[in-house]
Amino acid sequence: MSQSSSLLQARYGVHANDLPPLLDHPVIEQILSHRTVRQFRSDPLPSNTLETLIAAAQSAPSSSNLQLWSVVAVQSQDKRDQLATLAGNQAHIRQAPLLLAFLADVSRAQRIARHQQRRVEALSYLDSFLTATVDAALAAQNVVTAAEALGLGTVYIGALRNRPAEVAELLETPEGVFTVFGLVIGHPDPAQPAAVKPRLPQASVLHHERYQAPVDLPSELGQYDAVLGAFQASQGQAVLGWTEAVLDRLRDAGSLNGRDRLSEAVQAAGFELR
Numbered sequence: 487m488s489q490s491s492s493l494l495q496a497r498y499g500v501h502a503n504d505l506p507p508l509l510d511h512p513v514i515e516q517i518l519s520h521r522t523v524r525q526f527r528s529d530p531l532p533s534n535t536l537e538t539l540i541a542a543a544q545s546a547p548s549s550s551n552l553q554l555w556s557v558v559a560v561q562s563q564d565k566r567d568q569l570a571t572l573a574g575n576q577a578h579i580r581q582a583p584l585l586l587a588f589l590a591d592v593s594r595a596q597r598i599a600r601h602q603q604r605r606v607e608a609l610s611y612l613d614s615f616l617t618a619t620v621d622a623a624l625a626a627q628n629v630v631t632a633a634e635a636l637g638l639g640t641v642y643i644g645a646l647r648n649r650p651a652e653v654a655e656l657l658e659t660p661e662g663v664f665t666v667f668g669l670v671i672g673h674p675d676p677a678q679p680a681a682v683k684p685r686l687p688q689a690s691v692l693h694h695e696r697y698q699a700p701v702d703l704p705s706e707l708g709q710y711d712a713v714l715g716a717f718q719a720s721q722g723q724a725v726l727g728w729t730e731a732v733l734d735r736l737r738d739a740g741s742l743n744g745r746d747r748l749s750e751a752v753q754a755a756g757f758e759l760r
């Protein structure tokens with residue numbers, strides 16, 4: 487089996503057979519090889535890694551080049567320990583040497599406006615928060631791609647939104663700044679390698695010319711529950727399949743681990759969301 491067809495098998499399980507051969511390129515292969523890493527060695531990153539990753543982040547597109555994002559690099563063990571506690575005790579935050587906190591940041595634009603005595607009323611609207619959040623996410627994903635190219639592993643930490651007020655206090659973020667998520671970066675522990683997690687069949691997410699809701703659920707999901715179940719079993723995880731995992735994660739406000747109060751937290755950070 488060629489490298490790209492084994493990657494397709496890993497990404498789609500039996501549904502790899504529904505696809506034509508993909509175009510061959512080392513960057514495509516690297517992107518298809520993505521897996522979240524949660525077991526790290528604790529040794530430091532090579533020098534200049536942080537600056538390299540941030541240059542990759544800043545190379546992402548940015549809506550109107552407004553660059554409504556910033557990042558806090560957290561390397562101190564003490565702060566990573568505190569963030570781990572705030573994020574539901576995720577051990578990888580303590581283990582890996584670097585956590586990047588990605589921020590939706592309109593405070594820079596506000597400072598510019600104050601300095602130039604100009605108005606920035608557009609920042610009061612929901613779209614500005616969305617713009618800043620999208621900018622932060624695109625920057626972060628460039629870091630993931632760059633880190634993986636360097637042989638490093640990453641895990642996003644959405645759980646930094648569980649207790650936003652405490653995270654804001656710890657990172658000393660001013661008004662107009664909200665921590666969207668963290669990204670842990672380190673050397674993957676070779677003794678506990680991560681695996682590629684299969685995704686939905688392409689037919690579930692790809693629509694041609696117009697959105698076409700599938701006629702029935704089995705045709706939408708195909709064998710995906712079984713494919714993901716086999717992955718879960720291979721990783722020693724509880725075999726839920728995908729349907730059950732989705733329903734469990736989205737059951738009620740309680741499954742949001744505090745994020746059900748996010749709109750208040752975002753407004754408290756100075757975003758009006760009009």
Ligand SMILES: Cc1cc2nc3c(=O)[nH]c(=O)nc-3n(C[C@H](O)[C@H](O)[C@H](O)COP(=O)(O)O)c2cc1C
Pocket residue numbers: 520521522523524576641642643644645646667681682683
């Ligand atoms: C915005 C975002 C937040 C996430 N938050 C967490 C998190 O707090 N803890 C964690 O272990 N994984 C987190 N993840 C990782 C996802 O669980 C992971 O990407 C998903 O299960 C798919 O697995 P894969 O990345 O290995 O393909 C997050 C991913 C994203 C995109």
